[in-house]
Amino acid sequence: MKVPASANLPTSSNGRPSGHRWLWSPSSPERPSIIPLLQEVQARLGYLPRDEVVKAAAACGMSVTQAYAVATFYNFFRLRPPGRHTIRICRGTACHVRGSAALLDHVEHLLGAGDGETTEDGDFSVETVACLGCCSRAPVVVVDETVHGRVGRQELTRLIRRLRSGVAAPRRERHEHDAR
Numbered sequence: 001m002k003v004p005a006s007a008n009l010p011t012s013s014n015g016r017p018s019g020h021r022w023l024w025s026p027s028s029p030e031r032p033s034i035i036p037l038l039q040e041v042q043a044r045l046g047y048l049p050r051d052e053v054v055k056a057a058a059a060c061g062m063s064v065t066q067a068y069a070v071a072t073f074y075n076f077f078r079l080r081p082p083g084r085h086t087i088r089i090c091r092g093t094a095c096h097v098r099g100s101a102a103l104l105d106h107v108e109h110l111l112g113a114g115d116g117e118t119t120e121d122g123d124f125s126v127e128t129v130a131c132l133g134c135c136s137r138a139p140v141v142v143v144d145e146t147v148h149g150r151v152g153r154q155e156l157t158r159l160i161r162r163l164r165s166g167v168a169a170p171r172r173e174r175h176e177h178d179a180r
């Protein structure tokens, strides 16, 4: 995914990116909370560029250090741009029992990037996620937006090779919740 630089975003007359719904304005009687602001920035840009963290901190009346303390405390915030492809490995109980930790090791071996990291070429980000709600298909891996169930190391290798060669990952199944 190509992440636009925040500095290049078109801006409106108030200097804010146009088409962007801010949760707070200078005329608001109360200062905003930092977490929703950071979530909004990440939803828009895919990660938290430093200049956006600085702006969010100022809007919330806190120091940049405090804003980064929040951004680094929650693991759903990204401080670096995501890779073009994202591999998410479920670390929920069912997937763990069925070998998700070994899949994570395998991905790290193949790509040189572990949980929360992006490959140096920017092609892949690797993440672990909580239960995805399709435990009967464990272990579950989500490659970009496609959910793959009962994934083994060989299949994971094939998926990554296909992405590396520019071929989209095949859709084997859609994300579906188990009836529990």
Ligand code: FES
Pocket (backbone or CB within 6 Å): 090, 091, 092, 093, 094, 095, 096, 130, 131, 132, 133, 134, 135, 136, 138, 139, 140
């Ligand atoms: S534990 Fe992985 S989908 Fe539920």
